[in-house]
Amino acid sequence: MDKNSSLSLAENYPVRVKNWKDSIIYEVYKLTDGFDGGKDFIYIHDSSNQGKTFGEINSKGYISKPESSIILIDKPALKDVEKRKENISKLFGTKFVYFVDEFGRNFLYKDCLLPYEKFNLPIYVNGLYDLEEEHDLPALEKLKEWYRTENEPLFIVSGHGGIGKTTLAKQFLDQIYSEERDQGILFIDSKEIINELSRNSKISDVFDFYRAQMDVDGNDSSRFNKDLLKLSIDNGSLTVVLDGIDEVIAKLGNRFDVQAFITSIFQEYSSDLRKTKFLITCRDHFWSEVGKKILLPEIILKAFNSTLAHEFFNQKLAGDKKRITNAMTIAEKLAIETTTKQGNAELVYIPFLLDMIGYLINSKSEDFTLTKQITSRYLSSENHTDFLIAQVCDREIIKLGGLSVDQQIELFIRIAISKDSGIDLYDIKQELQKIVAEPDNALIEKIKGHTLLVCSDNKIQFRYDVFDVYFTALHLVYFFKQKDIAALNEQTAKVIAGYLKYDSSFIESVCERIEINDDLLLFCIEIIESAADYEDGNNLISSIVSLLLCLLQKSDSSQSNTETRTDLIEKLFLKGNELVGMALIDIFGSSSAKPIFDFRDRTLRDCTFDNYEYFWECPMNEGTRFESSQFNDINPRAGVTIKIHSGLFSSTCDLTQIQHLLTEKEEEEAQNKETVLAELLKVFRLFHQRGNFYPRKQEEVRKKLSAVNLLPILLEKGVLKNYKDPQKPTMRQFKVSDEYKSVIDYFEQGSPSLELFRLAEELS
Structure with a gap:
């Protein structure tokens, strides 16, 4: 009807019948063109008795021209699916019988489905996950089982960075395509579209991601409108993978309404057809808070065990037993010891580190040893990832014509913190000029072939998305160690505000490399005093508080209590007897050290509390007063009682977003x-x-x-x-x-x- 404005729905249509008792379930749509023409569309539910259903439709005169009516049916779980169509065709006397997804694909949005190129991963090892009572289960088989299950529209694959979530998703899509060549597949890499998404004031629908992907691709092909996208997904014509959704959660914060997004999938993209399939990958620490509110099928991908590590090296090193043994020896020294649910000690291996070891072994350099010292202002010999990065960069020095390890690290940091999570080839020389005196085109060509990088669509990015986070962390560690306020610029302020989130693995990785002391506190005060100069000043302030809370906890967990935390914020914000300009944003989670502060007998002025779920647990009394402050999303945690006295909030406070709490x-x-x-x-x-x-x-x-x-x-x-x-x-x-x-x-x-x-x- 959208394509042909002369068509309209006839009066008293559609007719929908759901007589489950007698197995008569159908829908009839009669379209007219204003003349003598028109079309009858009849949907027959898979659970219908075909004879009874046809008899009722015929007896009630719903079909004016049986021979030209169009019958839509669900695709049955049978080997000979065409037999079902033949039976319906004979019964209704029409040759126009289609499966719902087939009709949509051929007549409604065929031109909108983008072609799919298989990823054909050169190395693939099936990752594992655990259930309550079972362990080491194959992740790929679980995804295939979910894909065949009706009425489960959404599945989550979570896990640490570099553990293989994206690799699993790509292998899963390749297998779907091998079995169902007609299936539409849409793979959306959040990292590619984050900047396009950031143009929206609010992201709460799958269509926002689709539109951003199409805008980034600059594709001239036909596009889905929102209704067609819903239809194609709902009837199973299109399977969607949203890869790395944590990137959107981290960088867009409250502008990405995760709950509304998930709800839209169930309410708008999943109807009676029960065919909808969305696969989402996300780092586990980002998904954990969402998972508390919305129960969804999920697997948490595990690191490799020794068997999988050996299988990986067998593929990476082309079965060369000597080199495989050498690689396993190195990998075991860098492995992480964990305890299984059965209480046994086990070594586990991070996949992207194995790949780096494989590269170093393949480089045929005989001096690859874990005892070699590295000299770098960014890297530490004590850190396993640092050590391998240094080794890789050391191998690249000859190829890159003298670009030192630290100069390579500087380039990687610029890539990591760049606005587009990558550097355009047209801008790479300008970035290199900040590192080396006169970069030439030959150097740029060599950089394009760096082991840690890939170059596609005229853009240089990391081979593994985990490096975005890793080099961003190195940048912040160096910044906080240098304590030079002149180094604070808009770019670094955005990185601090976007990445240093309370109780996240990223902030912990930064805290592992720096120490809290008076000099750092003074530097943080300088940052807070400069926050007003930056676009996201409140988030910048909150991130500094989160960093110091993490460092306080790390320095001596027994010293991290309400008294010491309160002493910390007083050093940062106390002016006279008032706490001024404090911001606590996105501070939530299940941390054992509850981030609460003593607000008794304090006036808090020009403060911001946004998604600070411990607000009502902070000690307050009749002497506590908030002036000119803002509050949003501070609903009390389960079991916590709100206590409010008459003078707690002055008339200058913005209480719009918590008025429901106050009224209740x-x-x-x-x-x-x-x-x-x-x-x-x-x-x-x-x-x-x-x-x-x-x-x-x-x-x-x-x-x-x-x-x-x-x-x-x-x-x-x-x-x-x-x-x-x-x-x-x-x-x-x-x-x-x-x-x-x-x-x-x-x-x-x-x-x-x-x-x-x-x-x-x-x-x-």
């Missing part, structure tokens, strides 16, 4: 106050007789007020007092304090009792 709290307090007031009146009425309060036996009071929870509190506050009657000294009694005599007037005349209302306020 006010309603809760009003309801609670009514409950407390009712209980107080029960207590006072027990003592009220003949226009006054009289003592009552303790035993009688406790018995009659057994359901009143306030009794112990009232005794503690002196509202009720122990009383000894001189005439009856052995009798144990309670009496009401004279301070509350005004309650009698409340009973008898309805007069307001300030003491009663104040007590109810205090106890609610």
Whole structure:
């Protein structure tokens, strides 16, 4: 209908029937062209009884021209799928019978489906994952099992950087294509489209990713509109892989609404057809928080065990047993020791490190040894990855005509922190001029062939996306070690704000290389004071706080407590008796060291709290006051009660985003106050007789007020007092304090009792 504006849906159509009891499930769409022509479209559900369904449709006269009607059916899980079409064709008397995905592909969006070129990975080792009671299960088989399962539209592959998530996704797509050549496949690399996505004020739909990918590709082919994209995905014509979605989470922050994005997949891209398939890869520390809120099928990819490492080297080194043995010897020294669920010690191997070892072995250099010292202002001989990077760069020195190890590292840092996660070939000479005096075209050609790099679409990028993170971390480590405020520029400020997130593996990797001390604190204060000069100043400030919290925890976990954390932020933000300009953004997670601060008797001015989920756990009292501050997404964690006093937020604060919390709290307090007031009146009425309060036996009071929870509190506050009657000294009694005599007037005349209302306020 979109392609032919003369067509319209006939009156009283569509007709939808879902008689599951009698297995009569179908939909009829009658299209008219305003003249005598038109088309009848009939969808027959896979669970329908064909004879009964045809009989009902025919008896009700839904088909005007049976011989030209178009029948759409689901593709059955049979070997001879064409047989199903033949049977339907004979029954309905039409030759126009199509599977839903087939019809969509051939007549609606054939030109929109991009051609697929198999990745044909030169080396592939099937990664492993664990379940609760089973371990070392093949990841690729799990993905293939999910792909064949109906009504499971979304699957997550998570794991550490460089562990093989992208490789697994590519191998999975190649296998799908080998089995189903007609299947449309869309592989979206988040790293490629991040800058295009950043143009949007909000990202919450798959179509945002598709549109960004097409814009980056600059493809002249036909494009899906949003409705066609939904249809193609929903009927199974298109399988989508979103690779490295953590890149979007990290760099776009709150602008990427992950929950809305996931919800849209289930609500907008998955209907009764149950064919939708989205595969998402993401670093585990980014996905962990999302996974708490939305339960999705997921596997966490494991590092290689020794068997897989050996298999990898067997492929990488073409079965050369001597070189395989040498590679395994080196790999074992760089392996990480872990404990299995069975309690056994096991060595595991990071795939991208194995690939680097394979390269060094293949370079046929006999002096490759782990005992060699490296000299670099960026790299440490103690760090396994640093050591291999140094070895690789050392091998490249001859080829690159004297570009030293550190000069290569400088280039890699520029690539990592570049706006486009890569450097355009037209700009590479300009970047090199900041490193070497006169770079020539020959040097650029050599750089294009560097082992750690790839050059495609006139852009130089890393061979492994893990290097983006690795060299970005090296850049920040060097920056914080140098402590030169003149080195802070817009680019570095964006890197700090975008990457240094609380309780992430990235921030931990930075903290492993630097120490907290007074000099670093003074440098961080300089950064905070300069934050106003940068576009993302609040995120910059929050990232500095997150870094120092991580360093505080790392320096001595026993010293990381509310007192020391509060002392830290006071050093950073205290002016007089006010904390000024503090920002706590995207601070959440399951960290054992809860990042809370003592705000008692403090005024906090010009502060920002955004997705700081520990806000309500920070100690506050009547002396706590927020002035000119902003709040967003600070819902209390499970089991945490909000406590608000009347002067907590001044009128200068922006409370728009938390007004729902304040309203709920006010309603809760009003309801609670009514409950407390009712209980107080029960207590006072027990003592009220003949226009006054009289003592009552303790035993009688406790018995009659057994359901009143306030009794112990009232005794503690002196509202009720122990009383000894001189005439009856052995009798144990309670009496009401004279301070509350005004309650009698409340009973008898309805007069307001300030003491009663104040007590109810205090106890609610």
